[in-house]
Amino acid sequence: MVSREGVFVTTEFVPTDYLPVLIFFLIAGAFGGVTFLLGPLVRPHAPYREKLLPYECGAPPISDARQPFPMRYYIIAMLFVLFDIEAVFMYPWAVVFNQIGLYGLVEMILFIAVLVVGYVYAWGKGALEWD
Amino acid sequence: MMEAMFIYLATVCVVCAVLTVTLRQPVYNVLSLLTLFFHVAGLYVLLNAEFLAVVQIIVYAGAILVLYLFVLMLLNVRTQSRHLHRQWPFAVLILGAVGAMLVGALHSGVWGSASGESTAAAIHEIGDTQAIGLRLYTDYLLPFEVASLVLLVAMIGAIVLTKKSLIDDHIDQIKE
Numbered sequence: 001m002v003s004r005e006g007v008f009v010t011t012e013f014v015p016t017d018y019l020p021v022l023i024f025f026l027i028a029g030a031f032g033g034v035t036f037l038l039g040p041l042v043r044p045h046a047p048y049r050e051k052l053l054p055y056e057c058g059a060p061p062i063s064d065a066r067q068p069f070p071m072r073y074y075i076i077a078m079l080f081v082l083f084d085i086e087a088v089f090m091y092p093w094a095v096v097f098n099q100i101g102l103y104g105l106v107e108m109i110l111f112i113a114v115l116v117v118g119y120v121y122a123w124g125k126g127a128l129e130w131d
Numbered sequence: 132m133m134e135a136m137f138i139y140l141a142t143v144c145v146v147c148a149v150l151t152v153t154l155r156q157p158v159y160n161v162l163s164l165l166t167l168f169f170h171v172a173g174l175y176v177l178l179n180a181e182f183l184a185v186v187q188i189i190v191y192a193g194a195i196l197v198l199y200l201f202v203l204m205l206l207n208v209r210t211q212s213r214h215l216h217r218q219w220p221f222a223v224l225i226l227g228a229v230g231a232m233l234v235g236a237l238h239s240g241v242w243g244s245a246s247g248e249s250t251a252a253a254i255h256e257i258g259d260t261q262a263i264g265l266r267l268y269t270d271y272l273l274p275f276e277v278a279s280l281v282l283l284v285a286m287i288g289a290i291v292l293t294k295k296s297l298i299d300d301h302i303d304q305i306k307e
Contacts, residue, residue: 013179013255014133022136069204071293077201078289081194082282088186089278096264104268107276114279118286127290 075127086115133177140173157203161196168192179251182260 054061093108122128147167154160168191175184216222254262267275 013251015176015179015181018176066204068206069201071205073201074198074205075289075293077194077198079286081190081198082286084190084194085282086279088190089275092182092260092264093268095258095260096268099265100268107268107272110276111279114276114283115286118283121287122290125290125294127293 072130079122079127082118083115086112137174137177140170140177143167143170144174158200161199161203164199165192165196168196179255180259182263 089111090108093104097104144167147163147170150163151160151167154163168187172184172187172192175181175187249262249266257265
């Protein structure tokens with residue numbers, strides 16, 4: 001078994017801090033599963049046609065849910081991804097900031113300066129406006 | 132315990148990856164990709180790479196998946212009758228060969244143990260986020276700054292590609 005040689009799994013540093021997270025996931029999954037399986041046993045079952053229709057706020061559905069969405073959603077999602085990644089880069093930088101000092105500050109200012117160019121461009125082109 | 136977790140996570144990863152490319156409903160593909168991302172995050176936790184695990188969830192499961200869903204809704208992709216690309220035998224052949232190479236390399240122990248300064252023990256000592264920070268912002272400064280240029284190009288590219296459509300939408304609204 002390859003994993004015994006420590007190639008896939010290190011048995012050296014077991015992330016024991018995450019045991020509560022694992023237990024939490026197990027309880028959450030068990031709650032969902034038990035509710036799902038137990039529900040049909042205890043609830044009344046009396047369907048008729050109207051009850052089985054898909055509904056949204058009580059109004060009967062009139063057309064296909066798959067409609068093309070405006071392009072704006074795409075550009076907003078794309079800009080969100082990019083600024084999300086920018087923020088991710090800032091986190092490890094902030095954690096080690098006291099060890100890299102001024103050097104680190106200058107490089108992060110350079111990093112943000114390049115992205116501010118994109119931000120100004122996006123703003124100028126009206127990509128951030130919804131209407 | 133660790134091995135049981137690894138086997139669970141790895142199995143779900145492989146199953147979800149296969150479902151992502153074989154299911155017929157595009158939305159189901161994206162949702163199985165979401166499950167895949169979460170289980171990959173679990174694998175990172177097993178490797179004591181907590182920062183990567185959180186980034187995996189925030190960036191991949193949070194942002195990139197939303198982008199995929201928007202693209203699906205934008206393109207209005209319907210259920211496809213022919214869901215496998217005609218080149219799939221080639222893809223299986225090449226990926227099978229690459230996979231066999233990886234398994235062979237792992238078995239031969241080429242990558243069996245980390246060498247150099249950043250060993251598992253050293254990273255455990257200072258913390259994985261600190262280890263990434265110290266390496267990235269000192270030794271790998273140039274790739275980090277190049278990353279900002281890549282992000283800039285992606286941003287401008289997305290706006291240029293959608294600009295025409297944005298203007299069209301605007302004109303439509305004015306006409307209304």
